[in-house]
Amino acid sequence: MTTARRTVLKVGALGALAAASGPRVTFAAEKTNVIIIGAGLAGLNAALILADQGANVTVLEANSRVGGRAFTADHVEGHPEFGASQIGPDYARVLDVCQRLNVKLAQGSNINAPYTFSIGGKLVKKEDWAASALNKTVGPERAILPSALAGFYYKKGMPFKAPDDWLEANAAQYDIAPGFWFKKLGASDEAMRLMNEGLIAPDLWNVSLLTLLQEEARSADIFGTNKPAPNGSTSDNKDKFEAMAQRSQRVVGGTSRLPETMAKALGDRVKLRKVVASIEMTEKKVTVRCLDGTSYTADYAISAVPFRPLNRISIDPPLQGAQSEAVRHMPYANNSQIHIRLKGTPFWEQDGMDASLWTDGALTIVRQPFGYDGSRDRLAVVNTGKKGDRIDQLPPKERGEFVMREIERLRPSTKGKMEVIGVHSWPQYQFVEGCRHSYSPGQVTRFAVDMIKPHGRLHFAGEHTRRLDVGMESAMESGERAAVEVVARFA
Numbered sequence: 305m306t307t308a309r310r311t312v313l314k315v316g317a318l319g320a321l322a323a324a325s326g327p328r329v330t331f332a333a334e335k336t337n338v339i340i341i342g343a344g345l346a347g348l349n350a351a352l353i354l355a356d357q358g359a360n361v362t363v364l365e366a367n368s369r370v371g372g373r374a375f376t377a378d379h380v381e382g383h384p385e386f387g388a389s390q391i392g393p394d395y396a397r398v399l400d401v402c403q404r405l406n407v408k409l410a411q412g413s414n415i416n417a418p419y420t421f422s423i424g425g426k427l428v429k430k431e432d433w434a435a436s437a438l439n440k441t442v443g444p445e446r447a448i449l450p451s452a453l454a455g456f457y458y459k460k461g462m463p464f465k466a467p468d469d470w471l472e473a474n475a476a477q478y479d480i481a482p483g484f485w486f487k488k489l490g491a492s493d494e495a496m497r498l499m500n501e502g503l504i505a506p507d508l509w510n511v512s513l514l515t516l517l518q519e520e521a522r523s524a525d526i527f528g529t530n531k532p533a534p535n536g537s538t539s540d541n542k543d544k545f546e547a548m549a550q551r552s553q554r555v556v557g558g559t560s561r562l563p564e565t566m567a568k569a570l571g572d573r574v575k576l577r578k579v580v581a582s583i584e585m586t587e588k589k590v591t592v593r594c595l596d597g598t599s600y601t602a603d604y605a606i607s608a609v610p611f612r613p614l615n616r617i618s619i620d621p622p623l624q625g626a627q628s629e630a631v632r633h634m635p636y637a638n639n640s641q642i643h644i645r646l647k648g649t650p651f652w653e654q655d656g657m658d659a660s661l662w663t664d665g666a667l668t669i670v671r672q673p674f675g676y677d678g679s680r681d682r683l684a685v686v687n688t689g690k691k692g693d694r695i696d697q698l699p700p701k702e703r704g705e706f707v708m709r710e711i712e713r714l715r716p717s718t719k720g721k722m723e724v725i726g727v728h729s730w731p732q733y734q735f736v737e738g739c740r741h742s743y744s745p746g747q748v749t750r751f752a753v754d755m756i757k758p759h760g761r762l763h764f765a766g767e768h769t770r771r772l773d774v775g776m777e778s779a780m781e782s783g784e785r786a787a788v789e790v791v792a793r794f795a
């Protein structure tokens with residue numbers, strides 16, 4: 305990455321805008337409106353930057369709350385995070401906006417009890433894994449915990465040095481299924497099987513390695529997982545989530561407080577329960593119509609909604625070529641959650657195993673989050689990829705019952721001690737429909753460049769349009785880019 309680009313990453317949103325567009329742009333009041341569709345972090349960041357530049361912005365949000373995938377479940381006991389929680393030490397834009405809007409942060413996010421491993425229905429402690437008869441992996445793999453195997457191979461074969469290397473022409477060779485690459489790096493069949501069990505993507509054959517490598521390279525950089533955590537622990541033999549937890553910050557009171565504060569700064573320019581149904585463009589203006597019969601006209605619009613919901617919005621003139629294909633066919637990954645309250649004698653004391661569970665069965669992980677007050681009275685079952693799709697076939701109540709039966713089967717000491725307090729599936733959440741975009745093999749090369757290009761007066765933002773960053777920071781990055789594009793057209 306060039307020094308100039310690295311500087312942009314560090315200085316935050318307004319600094320980046322200044323670097324990109326020079327002095328403040330003067331908008332002719334009233335006439336120069338920008339409509340932003342979607343009040344997730346991408347849309348809100350675009351709106352704040354444009355408003356700061358003097359634009360008259362209107363943000364249309366379908367839901368009755370802002371934040372999208374930044375979603376603290378305030379309606380569930382214990383206020384679990386259904387979406388984002390971990391803020392990396394190098395999240396320049398998120399940290400900048402928190403500082404400017406006085407959003408309070410605290411160290412450490414979603415720290416969990418260590419995993420016990422359930423392999424073929426039998427439990428094994430992490431310290432016993434290397435020598436266990438249940439461990440059928442080969443050679444150096446044997447010392448690596450099942451949850452950390454993918455990380456081990458990413459580290460072994462990582463071809464990228466900088467977070468934007470994935471967009472270089474010669475990176476196209478990695479726009480393949482990771483299964484081929486892991487095999488080439490020497491992964492045994494059993495290691496491949498175990499890696500498949502913990503994926504967010506459907507499986508090792510239905511996601512692009514290129515997008516995984518980008519995320520991996522940037523996460524290590526931005527979360528500093530290549531350095532020891534503040535408590536001295538290293539990332540070795542940890543899954544990505546665990547490795548980031550100690551190094552992260554969190555929003556005090558829940559992640560939703562961040563988008564809420566951003567929306568508050570925009571005041572009545574953010575309009576809730578505005579389900580956008582169509583976007584019509586002429587040479588001079590764009591008109592956005594909502595299902596409640598209201599319509600808004602502006603010079604430009606920014607779509608900051610994921611591609612699945614965008615697919616339901618009629619766009620005239622229609623999208624063309626790779627852009628149209630990307631909106632229609634971009635896969636989204638699953639993250640389906642069941643939140644449980646624990647009662648009675650701690651089950652982990654009774655069976656003498658670590659409390660969290662990683663399984664190669666029907667469940668992906670059963671995390672025991674440590675409450676910020678030190679409490680250990682919750683479980684969060686997170687099923688990703690195909691395991692999420694499978695349990696999502698059940699109605700929410702039956703899903704909860706199935707998950708509890710499965711935990712009881714694997715760990716009899718949990719019997720009668722669990723009660724479901726919250727169920728949430730991202731693919732079934734109608735305004736997002738998936739936890740994150742997930743290019744299929746070959747799609748990065750076909751879509752990544754063209755799908756984010758402006759279409760007439762319509763610009764695109766959202767984590768799926770990221771270039772460099774990951775998670776919340778990638779949403780902020782994309783909103784910043786779209787705002788800069790619009791400002792450039794006014795200049």
Ligand SMILES: Cc1cc2nc3c(=O)[nH]c(=O)nc-3n(C[C@H](O)[C@H](O)[C@H](O)COP(=O)(O)OP(=O)(O)OC[C@H]3O[C@@H](n4cnc5c(N)ncnc54)[C@H](O)[C@@H]3O)c2cc1C
Nearest residue numbers: 342344345346366372373388389390580735766767775776
């Ligand atoms: C389970 C989970 C855990 C995560 N953990 C982390 C983490 O720890 N750290 C991290 O950095 N990131 C994390 N992320 C990622 C992060 O949450 C996302 O990258 C980011 O919030 C995406 O923001 P966005 O603005 O691109 O999209 P969204 O947040 O999805 O916003 C899109 C908005 O568009 C609205 N919309 C949709 N359709 C319409 C319509 N027709 N009309 C009007 N509005 C519409 C939606 O209601 C929504 O508000 C996590 C995500 C998930 C799902």
